[in-house]
Amino acid sequence: MVDLSHKLDTGIPHWAGFRPATRTVLYDYPTDGFLAEEYCHVGQWGTHVDPPGHFFPQGRRLDDIEPKEMILPLAVIDVHEQAAADPDYSVTVDDIRRWEKKHGPIPPGGFVALRTDWSQRWPDQEKMLNRDANGVMHYPAGRWTPCAICTKSEESPHRATKPPTPAPARPSAPRTIPTSPTSWEKTATR
Structure with a gap:
């Protein structure tokens, strides 16, 4: 097993549309004899899963997904260069196609991840977002071209994909998230 997550903390890179996380000490050793902290952050903080309900009101929410559904065969497509x-x-x-030529077909029901090496910019928020002089963010958001996502959904339906970056969409790229719950169910955890 390989841990691909980062340490959850209040200062980690995150999408600018979300307020920074907070951590408050509610009880402490000197006065209370124990430590208890309260964390406040949005659901899409740090390493997380975006279920279909994140994009579609009628889609499954995270609490509708059984833990056993989260253990999937993994395919990592290397696009770091x-x-x-x-x-x-x-x-x-x-x-x-290059990945499949080397490794065989992507397993049905698998998790398709990308290796971009963008994580080497962690935990620097500005390096992760890579803003240009106009403030537009540039990063490999894990957005699949429409042809790529449709090709994989039809040939070998997979359950999940994961972008390696802190924002849900990159303003400099067209939005290529599937536009219906049916197509999303083919391309996201279901």
Whole structure:
């Protein structure tokens, strides 16, 4: 097992649309004899899962997903060289085909992750967001080109994909999240 998460803390990189997390000591050893802390953050903080209900009101919410559904065969498509050359890189059908030529078909019901090496910028918020002079963020958001996501959904339906970055969408790239609950159910944890 490989831990791909980062330490959860109040100062970790996060999408600018969310307030920073807070941590408050409610009880402490000197006065109370024990330590209890209160954490306040949005659900999409740190390493997390976006269930279909994050994008579609009728989609399944995280508490509707059984833990056993979260243990999946993993396929990691390495696009770190492309991401280094183009911070707005999106995975393509050709990337998937190269991976499958080397490793075989992506397992049905699998989790498809991307290796972009963007995590090497962690925990620096500004390096992670990579803003240009106009404030536009540039990073490989794990957004699949529409052809890539549709190709994989039809050929080998997978349950989950994961972008390696702190924001739900990159303003410099077109939104390529599937537009209906049916297509999302094919491409996200279901």
